[in-house]
């Protein structure tokens with residue numbers, strides 16, 4: 001019985017890394033996210049970072065010194081030409097990404113792009129076209145797919161323990177200091193483009209792609225952002241039964257003890273409920289939590305496996321690990337730039353829905 005329970009609790013959620021860990025990575029951009037997440041996650045996975053480049057050379061030097069990276073480069077071409085580097089890991093503001101991908105692809109290097117893949121759908125298509133023309137693999141750093149709670153939920157669904165899945169809900173009520181990213185405060189749709197994009201992609205990784213989106217966005221008195229900081233997104237999937245909900249507020253007025261960041265997935269045979277630990281005690285975070293009940297196992301018993309890790313930084317090993325495995329196995333990565341076009345169609349449909357106050361079909365986004 002004990003073996004049976006421990007088998008049920010093993011939800012195979014941890015990132016996969018390649019057999020060959022010597023594949024060389026070159027990082028473009030040495031900002032906050034590389035320092036806080038990319039490099040700590042790669043250290044956990046034992047990956048091989050060859051060098052780093054930033055237009056502000058001192059940023060690259062600081063990060064290289066802290067993480068023991070051998071090379072800092074003075075130009076992007078120097079990094080792209082380094083023979084040991086096969087993977088270009090991009091972490092700069094999205095508007096610079098298409099040109100960097102085109103230059104990397106022209107030199108036959110595989111790319112891991114940051115999210116959002118493009119600030120416009122046209123930019124994202126430009127990136128996909130560059131990867132396809134050069135025959136290189138392109139992936140996107142939508143790492144919430146690899147957060148322990150989301151990945152474990154995927155395993156539960158794949159094992160059929162929810163039966164037919166009917167509802168996915170992600171609900172967040174926190175206080176986000178957007179002034180940490182001054183450029184985000186200037187854009188039209190900060191919440192959707194830089195936060196809920198993760199929830200859209202995570203739900204897609206579990207349930208597939210919706211056919212239409214209905215969304216509303218609101219501001220909060222005195223907020224620093226130009227655009228919405230509260231969103232409500234309804235996802236309608238093909239058929240009469242499957243729906244998704246994303247409900248986000250970044251203006252919680254009280255202390256962190258009342259914050260929440262939850263997910264709940266329901267089906268005909270079971271329920272999963274959990275928390276996204278990275279947003280608790282932010283920025284320190286805590287481990288994700290998850291409980292599930294399945295009529296197929298025991299209709300009266302909630303199972304609560306202990307998960308290790310969280311969205312930041314551990315899930316960053318998932319996105320890079322998947323690209324490295326795809327290179328090693330010569331297949332497309334799950335988080336491919338092509339797949340991400342569907343996340344962006346959902347995102348831009350939500351934006352249009354907010355702007356025009358109507359449901360927007362994904363096929364309207366071209």
Ligand SMILES: NC(=O)c1ccc[n+]([C@@H]2O[C@H](COP(=O)([O-])OP(=O)(O)OC[C@H]3O[C@@H](n4cnc5c(N)ncnc54)[C@H](O)[C@@H]3O)[C@@H](O)[C@H]2O)c1
Nearest residue numbers: 029030031032033054055056059091092093094096114115
């Ligand atoms: N996946 C996630 O969860 C996640 C989280 C945070 C940020 N991001 C993304 O990562 C990217 C960087 O975010 P950040 O918070 O590190 O920003 P940041 O401002 O802290 O760092 C950006 C760095 O890029 C450098 N840079 C800018 N343009 C460059 C160029 N053309 N070539 C080389 N270097 C350049 C800057 O000098 C800076 O050091 C953004 O696209 C952001 O959306 C993703």
